[in-house]
Amino acid sequence: MATKALIKIKPKKYAVGEIVKIDFMVMHPMETGLRKDKAGALIPAEYINDVKFFFNDKLVTHMEVWESLSTNPLFSTSYKIAGAGEFKVIFTDNKGGVNEQSTKITPKG
Amino acid sequence: MQRRSFLKNIAAAMAATAVVPHVSMAADAKPKGPNEFSLKEAVAAITGGKPLQTSPKIKLKAPEIAENGAVVPVKVDVDSAMTDAEHVQAIYVLATKNNNVRCAYVHLTPANGQATFGTRVKLGGTQDVLAIAKMSDGSFISASQNVKVTIGGCG
Structure with a gap:
């Protein structure tokens, strides 16, 4: 699953102790396994089933998800800035594909 | 007599056309999803038999009318100090009438600072979206909202 993934932090400038909104986006078909192709055969299910969000290798949020999410899913949550470090998010799909994305943060003040 | 037989023919033709799509529908029954999961099972698995309370502390934001069921933004905010x-x-987050009602189960920690979760879900048709929050004291609070879907997003 070598697809594109993004981590977005809002607002762009933040200080220690501030609560920021974090969005994770990943490009993924999220097939339900119910759709048919043009020949009438079922398209096998392919969806992200696990999203783990780490800060400095400590698990912050663990999301179990299913095929009911939209194509190219978006996950948004919040985080209280505790200091400089690295956000890491790992997406896993039901076929075992793994996508890892990380970004470094440097809070001001 | 001609008129009568003509009418009979029309009636027969109409009956035939009425039956044909019905038969083909039955033969083309909806396939079962790999993870078919009912609302009852899901709620029982989450709460373990404990009652769900509606509370103003949990807020579910979803559109009342969704033009496209394939992309329905859903946001859940729970009022909590997160200590x-x-x-x-x-x-x-559960879509009550989808083939698999489970959308997302999000396990939060105090490091999140605020209990919010947002995503975009697919809805197969007009239905209620249900959000349940598990509090650290073991209680469960919930909120739901009906979303009218003009074009379904599943299957």
């Missing part, structure tokens, strides 16, 4: 002593342990 070690009192926080939201998990937020569950």
